[in-house]
Amino acid sequence: MSRGPSRALALVLAGLLAMPLPSHAHNEPVHQAMTDFAYHVLLAGERFSRGQSMSERLRSALGSLEKTNPGLTAFFADAAAAAPKLRVLQSGLPPDPTPCISPALVALFGSPVPDWQLPSGTSLESLRMRSLRVPVTVSYGHQPVVCAIDETYAPSGELKSVNPGSLTLPRDYTGMTLGYWAAAPDQEKKDWVLRSTTLEALQNPVVLGAIGASVTVAVSAVCVLACGFFPPACVACPFGRRRRYRDGRDREHRRRLARERRLRRLRALR
16 A cells, blocks of 8 residues: 555544544553554454445445545455454453442442353463453553453444444454553553554564464554554654654754864864
């Protein structure tokens, strides 16, 4: 996908689908939200490619984009191939018996202790992401005060139509679980950074190998989002790195010219 169409798509999708997020340095919840958003865009591409149900507004928007950017047909097909492989990844989640106090969660679980309804012989860590009963927040497994289950979670904007459901009805929480792990380095190091661990996670060879996607496909998918959804994250994209390198070279060139001018002036004064 060329750089121009990618940026145009980023702006359109961000304006149509994204809910506004605060403009500050990325922290764990923002990383999780960005990763979940990225997964849902892949999910929208998958469903569009397969002709599956979604809101007419979203279908119309994706159809219009495909007409003006023919390369998106291949992108949607790649999304249809990659998204199912993400859903069958093991959750990797540790057990966290921290009790819940929310009436809705207590009613759902039948007690304050989270109940994942695990199949016999299956641990929570080995459970497939698509089978997770509830979405976790970034505090899960890190000694939260109350259970770190996000009972208010819903996909962003029109993307709700490609992943319907609720706390009590089946819903795919793969995006939130991927986001949990994308935010894990910040949680462990208590690190606030102005870059995207989401992009770094999707460029990880282990993740790419698991979903069978090339770097170009996986990174293009998220770069489309990053540049419109949170512009500072563009620095992690391939074209962002090239631009940063070029800008660095330009700054160094200007500094070298300034030093040469100062030397010439000193020589002229002698």
